[in-house]
Amino acid sequence: MKINKCLILWVALMFLTACHHRTIKQSDTTLYYNGDIVTMQGDAPQMVEVIVEKRGKITFVGDLKTAEKQFSQAHRVDLQGRTLLPGFIDPHSHFGMVSNTMGQVNLNSPPVGSVTGIEDILSAIKAYKINNDIADGEWIFGWGYDESQLQEQRHPNKREIDQVLPNNPVYLQHTSGHMGVANSMALERMQVTADTPNPEGGNIDRISGSNEPNGLVQETAMYPFVGNMLQILASHQAQYFEQTQDYYAKNGVTTAQDGMTDRNALAFFQSQADAGKLKIDLVALAGFSDLDENLKDAELKWKTYQNGFKVQGTKIIADGSPQGKTAYFTNPYLTKVASCDHDCKGLPSLSQGTLNDLFVTAYAQDNQLFIHANGDATIDMVIAAHEYAAEQLNQPLDKDRRTIVIHAQFVRPDQLKTFQEYNMEPSFFTNHAYFWGDVHVQNLGKQRAYFLSPIAAAEELGLKYTDHSDDTVTPLDPMFSVWTAVNRVSRSGQVIGEQQRATPFQALKAITSHAAYELFDEELKGTLAVGKLADFVILNQNPLTVGPMSIKDIKVVETIKQGQTIYQLLESAQ
Ligand SMILES: [Zn+2]
Structure with missing residues (x-):
């Protein structure tokens, strides 16, 4: 847990941008001041002038005058009017599934991604192969496409995918999780042909007027493709x-x-x-x-x-x-x-x-x-x-x-x-x-x-x-x-x-x-109180005071876990 990421991050950032308020810690105590420090205690918003972290825990919450006296040796962090809150606690998501998406091309439409048509899907998967140096014959996976959000209002088909990636098996998972599209090499690898009957509870979609699969596999017909994908992703x-x-x-x-x-x-x-x-x-x-x-x-x-x-x-x-x-x-x-x-x-x-x-x-x-x-x-x-x-x-x-x-x-x-x-x-x-x-x-x-x-x-x-x-x-x-x-x-x-x-x-x-x-x-x-972990998030604006419709534009500037910076937004992006 106590990895000193700050030093590494600081050195890395030094080459990119001036690290505005982080310096290497001289002391085991850090005093944060000059911002909206919201404790999240009680039934209504409470703000304090200062919070002090010592060896990963909160050691003081209160006013600047007392803090300066009590912690005169502390390293000081000027929040420059930003907002400090307890670090966010995720009440429910799927870390493992998020992790799986790290090995897949993001094919979501706005606001989650930027795909608005089949061309976008094709250029994204092609770019993924090039950028990640993926050899011919290796599987390429995508996730999150939604045909109802595409200009064409239909699924991509195997021939379109073949045109950009003829030498890799490709499987693109639909946003619903109930279907997906494979290209010719992927169908071949999973032994899905014109002679393959539809499995019970599933559908292998065909090119009209023939038995030849068009790439779309639904429900139980998609299971072998998903099973193969999860197995390959698990190894990473x-x-x-x-x-x-x-x-x-x-x-x-x-x-x-x-x-x-x-x-x-x-x-x-x-x-x-x-x-x-x-x-x-x-x-x-x-x-x-x-x-x-x-x-x-x-x-x-x-x-x-x-x-x-x-x-x-x-x-x-x-x-x-x-x-x-x-x-x-x-x-x-x-x-x-x-x-x-x-x-x-x-x-x-x-x-x-x-x-x-x-x-x-x-x-x-x-x-x-x-x-x-x-x-x-x-x-x-x-x-x-x-x-x-x-x-x-x-x-x-x-x-x-x-x-x-x-x-x-x-x-x-x-x-x-x-x-x-x-x-x-x-x-x-x-x-x-x-x-x-x-x-x-x-x-x-x-x-x-x-x-x-x-x-x-x-x-x-x-x-x-x-x-x-x-x-x-x-x-x-x-x-x-x-x-x-x-x-x-x-x-x-x-x-x-x-x-x-x-x-x-x-x-x-x-x-x-x-x-x-x-x-x-x-x-x-969950709150800023003495004795709790020094888990903080610093935001560029205060959600309690901005216009309600602007809340979604607030940026995370820095994330601190037990006193250590684990994320910091580049100054140029702030
Ligand atoms: Zn869930």
């Missing part, structure tokens, strides 16, 4: 580990999450941590299919950081996504649902019985649960499982277990009240208001859509809600999440539920103090 895991941390650090995140981790990845993360390779903290949620095996594994130390890594609890997936119409609701969708004729409410991923058993097993061992649940009918099932397990085990319903409902996007007001009674907490996903808000209004009607990820209602009940990106589903960027929570503006400009708009302070609590609480880290992190 260690190489992408540092890049992935840099991406989190660049976004001001000092504690990242891997939101569903299998046993191999748990072992890999711990090995990286033990080798001193973590610059930030990493929290994993173990996958529920391994629950029994994990609970028997004496090597697994739950809820305890070991060299910056901890396994906090278990992740359960209880339904699908609202935009994919696979989230489970008590009332039907208002638009056509694939392979459903009437009363289409979506489906849960697990039966009530299975969910009940998982809760009993986890609660019996005091294992913290994080349950992916989007629709209100699924949330009813989660509440029922909680009640069942508490009764079976003869435990109080409001025991401090902090069961977290991940997404909780279409939670009802009565369910929020139950969360409060049972000490359960929601982790919301307000980025949906921007990315799919318009779609939710069509599919679910205004009443349900406008109550999505209701921070204002949760605040009224005193819940410790968080707000996440679910990266790779939407970009990690915490300032963007604050922007969506505060504005709730959709792609088309529609306000998705004005009454549920968060204040900027509430939106910041959702990625600092509340996020620490949901991970049982409130003694260590």
Whole structure:
């Protein structure tokens, strides 16, 4: 953890730009002053003049006069009017999946990427081969293209890809994760030909008037391509580990999450941590299919950081996504649902019985649960499982277990009240208001859509809600999440539920103090208080005072983990 990156960074930066306020530390104490230092303590914004860090921890929070007297030898950092906050704590994303994207060409459309047509896809993959010096015959992968965002309104096909990359097998994964496009060499390698029948539950798309595959493989037909891709990317895991941390650090995140981790990845993360390779903290949620095996594994130390890594609890997936119409609701969708004729409410991923058993097993061992649940009918099932397990085990319903409902996007007001009674907490996903808000209004009607990820209602009940990106589903960027929570503006400009708009302070609590609480880290992190870790983010502007629509343009200037600078924006970019 305590890698002195500052010196290396400083030397590197010296050749590029003058390092304006960082010098090599002469002392083990650093005093930050002359900026908006927001403690994130209490119910309203509190600012202090000075924060002092000593050997990785916060040793003083208060006024300049006292600090100067008490810490006269301290190294001083002039914030030059910038804003210092506790380092952002990621309430839910997928570190491992982000890491996989490091080995793929980014083919997302704006605002995530810059692809607007098939030409852009072709030039991006061609450039990737050249820039990364990829030999003929080696696989090239892309991710995130969305045909509905392309001028052509269709998928690219194998012939187009063959034209730019005839000598490499290429597979491009669609943004939905349910399909992808392969070129001729990739189809050949995976032995998909005109004679290959469609697998059950899948489709190999054909060139019209023939049996020849056109490159598009859907659902189960895509599995071999994805399996091959994951296997190849896994062999580069260690190489992408540092890049992935840099991406989190660049976004001001000092504690990242891997939101569903299998046993191999748990072992890999711990090995990286033990080798001193973590610059930030990493929290994993173990996958529920391994629950029994994990609970028997004496090597697994739950809820305890070991060299910056901890396994906090278990992740359960209880339904699908609202935009994919696979989230489970008590009332039907208002638009056509694939392979459903009437009363289409979506489906849960697990039966009530299975969910009940998982809760009993986890609660019996005091294992913290994080349950992916989007629709209100699924949330009813989660509440029922909680009640069942508490009764079976003869435990109080409001025991401090902090069961977290991940997404909780279409939670009802009565369910929020139950969360409060049972000490359960929601982790919301307000980025949906921007990315799919318009779609939710069509599919679910205004009443349900406008109550999505209701921070204002949760605040009224005193819940410790968080707000996440679910990266790779939407970009990690915490300032963007604050922007969506505060504005709730959709792609088309529609306000998705004005009454549920968060204040900027509430939106910041959702990625600092509340996020620490949901991970049982409130003694260590989340606010600027004496004794806590010196995990800070410095922003070029204050989210509490800029115009609400400008929040997304705020830049992370510097990220500090336990007193060490782990990211710094080049001066020329500030
Ligand atoms: Zn997730």
